[in-house]
Amino acid sequence: xKNKFLLFFLIVFxxxxxxxxxxxxxxxxxxxxxxxxxxxxxxxFMNVLGWVVVAGIVCDLLxxxxxxxxxxxLVLSAYGTSxxxxxxxxxxxxxxxxxxxxxxLLSTVFFRILSGLxxxxxxxSQIPLFLKGIQYDIILNCGAFFVFFYFFRKIGAIF
Amino acid sequence: xxxxxxxxxxxxxxxxFILAVFGLLFFLNPYNFFNPVRAVxxxxxxxxxxxxxxxxxxxxxxxxxxxxxxxxKQENNRLIKENLELLSKNAKLSDMEKENxxxxxxxxxxxxxxxxxxxxxxxxxxxxxxxxxxxxxxxxKDGVQKEMLVIVSNGILLGKVAETNYSTSKIIxxxxxxxxxxxxxxxxDAKGVLKGQYGLGLVLDMIxxxxxxxxxxxxxxxxxxxxxxxxxxxxxxxxxxxxQDKLFQRAIVVSPVNFSNLRQLFVIKEFNR
Numbered sequence: 001x002k003n004k005f006l007l008f009f010l011i012v013f014x015x016x017x018x019x020x021x022x023x024x025x026x027x028x029x030x031x032x033x034x035x036x037x038x039x040x041x042x043x044x045f046m047n048v049l050g051w052v053v054v055a056g057i058v059c060d061l062l063x064x065x066x067x068x069x070x071x072x073x074l075v076l077s078a079y080g081t082s083x084x085x086x087x088x089x090x091x092x093x094x095x096x097x098x099x100x101x102x103x104x105l106l107s108t109v110f111f112r113i114l115s116g117l118x119x120x121x122x123x124x125s126q127i128p129l130f131l132k133g134i135q136y137d138i139i140l141n142c143g144a145f146f147v148f149f150y151f152f153r154k155i156g157a158i159f
Numbered sequence: 160x161x162x163x164x165x166x167x168x169x170x171x172x173x174x175x176f177i178l179a180v181f182g183l184l185f186f187l188n189p190y191n192f193f194n195p196v197r198a199v200x201x202x203x204x205x206x207x208x209x210x211x212x213x214x215x216x217x218x219x220x221x222x223x224x225x226x227x228x229x230x231x232k233q234e235n236n237r238l239i240k241e242n243l244e245l246l247s248k249n250a251k252l253s254d255m256e257k258e259n260x261x262x263x264x265x266x267x268x269x270x271x272x273x274x275x276x277x278x279x280x281x282x283x284x285x286x287x288x289x290x291x292x293x294x295x296x297x298x299x300k301d302g303v304q305k306e307m308l309v310i311v312s313n314g315i316l317l318g319k320v321a322e323t324n325y326s327t328s329k330i331i332x333x334x335x336x337x338x339x340x341x342x343x344x345x346x347x348d349a350k351g352v353l354k355g356q357y358g359l360g361l362v363l364d365m366i367x368x369x370x371x372x373x374x375x376x377x378x379x380x381x382x383x384x385x386x387x388x389x390x391x392x393x394x395x396x397x398x399x400x401x402x403q404d405k406l407f408q409r410a411i412v413v414s415p416v417n418f419s420n421l422r423q424l425f426v427i428k429e430f431n432r
Binding site: 012013016018019020021022024025026028030045046049053056061062063064066068071072075076079082111112115116118119126129 | 181184193209218219283291336356420
């Protein structure tokens with residue numbers, strides 16, 4: 001029970017840091033997305049699914065989205081991560097690090113396009129605009145991913 | 160039976176179920192239904208947002224400090240502030256000059272727009288770098304209402320209030336494609352409709368081909384429709400081109416405001432129409 005409260009506050013805290021702290025900078029890592037991906041790789045999809053839904057709802061409430069948008073995006077990202085990591089045996093070695101970077105790259109692009117589309121009432125012609133400056137976000141997301149990855153590995157069976 | 164329970168406990172089935180429920184919620188869009196929940200949630204976390212935001216600005220300032228030589232930074236900040244003031248003053252003066260000529264012919268002159276302002280601070284912003292919206296620390300309890308306009312230093316238009324909660328409000332910036340403002344070129348009087356482009360800038364669209372728009376001209380709100388007062392500075396024309404169907408001209412407008420490190424804003428509570 002204590003852990004559940006702690007996790008909920010961690011999610012809310014990450015969302016606040018994202019919206020009120022990181023957003024001051026021109027480019028910032030997507031903390032909730034990378035933490036969801038890292039948690040899925042470490043703890044497994046089924047163990048984190050509930051928390052991914054909670055994280056999505058918190059994002060929707062905090063970032064003025066209609067309820068459901070971030071839930072759908074984060075659940076799909078987590079499912080994609082689980083699907084991908086099973087097939088490529090993501091671990092912290094050699095080529096596996098490249099797989100992780102590829103995973104972050106795909107998730108960042110996917111997240112940007114879906115959140116942009118939800119924001120623009122599904123105008124497909126706007127997609128190139130959502131991808132502006134995405135290279136910086138990918139680099140920052142990779143850095144943040146490894147921080148979360150090692151953090152989750154250290155704290156072990158929190159879920 | 161066993162097979163059925165296997166299907167419903169499988170990973171894919173759970174994902175499909177969650178997507179169906181939240182997808183439906185989103186498409187049926189009971190946005191207002193969740194507004195009380197959002198309001199309570201935002202009210203609870205506003206103090207933490209304020210602290211986080213002020214820490215972030217301090218970190219940003221430190222980063223800024225190391226990124227530039229001290230004197231240059233000071234000078235730069237002073238010049239930016241001065242430039243913003245001069246741009247806005249210049250826009251107002253140009254507009255006033257024209258207005259004066261017009262008013263000489265009129266009787267019963269009305270006073271120029273006078274604004275009642277509410278000073279606010281940004282506590283949160285669009286986290287996905289699309290520069291769509293910001294959240295301010297004033298809400299219904301402070302008299303902020305939907306559709307009120309938001310400006311920065313001396314009359315530079317920034318956006319409008321899109322949503323209000325008890326103690327906070329969401330502002331959609333003019334760079335948001337949902338934001339549409341009637342605008343005109345100060346020098347040539349060419350009129351058009353100003354739209355946002357996801358943080359990439361602004362486009363003054365629907366300008367008739369017979370009208371002239373020059374690079375470097377200032378663009379202000381035209382006051383058409385009465386929702387936005389005339390004379391609020393929007394930006395400078397950077398490029399002019401024809402629309403794809405060749406029926407109208409389109410001008411790319413650059414705002415003098417750096418949206419990413421804005422902190423203080425003013426909500427226009429009242430203005431003389």
